Amino acid sequence: QQQVKQSPQSLIVQKGGISIINCAYENTAFDYFPWYQQFPGKGPALLIAIRPDVSEKKEGRFTISFNKSAKQFSLHIMDSQPGDSATYFCAASPLGNQFYFGTGTSLTVIP
Amino acid sequence: DAGVTQSPTHLIKTRGQQVTLRCSPKSGHDTVSWYQQALGQGPQFIFQYYEEEERQRGNFPDRFSGHQFPNYSSELNVNALLLGDSALYLCASSFGTANTEAFFGQGTRLTVV
Secondary structure, eight states, rough: OOOOEEEEEEEEEETOOOEEEEEOOOTOOOOBEEOOOOOOTSSEEEEEEEOOTTEEOOOOOOOOEEETTTEEEEEESOOOOOOGOOOEEEEOOTTTTTTTOOOOOEEEEEO | OOOOOOESSEEOTTOOOOEEEEOOOOOOEEEEEEEEOOOOOOEEEEEEEEETEEEEEOOOEEEEEEEOOOTSSEEEEEEEGGGGGGGEEEEEEEESSSSOSEEEEEEEEEOOO
16 A cells, blocks of 8 residues: 555656646645655655645745645646656654655656 | 665576675664666665664565664575576665655666576
């Protein structure tokens, strides 16, 4: 049973466009929601994370939107660049416990 | 400041053999978690070590075991390897038991033939 559902599986965006990746969860005990970026052959790198007490968090071109009532959260990448081409994973965890990862979104940014 | 380092980077083993993977956490971190990432999938939690004890365990068989040393480094051992154990094994470190700000190593690519 997939604890965190992620969509889309793949995404193609033009350079300068906005990339949007969505995740949904059911477990109300989840208290921490990070996003990771992974390049081929590398480990996941923490991009940005949010706690459920805020609805939005922005760091540079990356923004997390969080909807606690809908149990959904999303990653927005503004002004997408070819260097952003990677696989993105959302995750969720009860604080202090294991991360449950989504299935990943392969993002391709076309120059 | 070195991040999370894992060794070896690649490994090929024969079915039925045993393997040991190693992880050194990021400086200042004392908690180590291990994940298995199959090709095209998200990482799956194996277990977490804190204060040299297994604190949490995911849905993996007893063939998967681990250890944490006083310097916070950790080992993952897998016995009686199966073809299905072929995956990228990731180590993540964090500070304390809150498990926020977890940093991953580059992983060990294990191939079982």
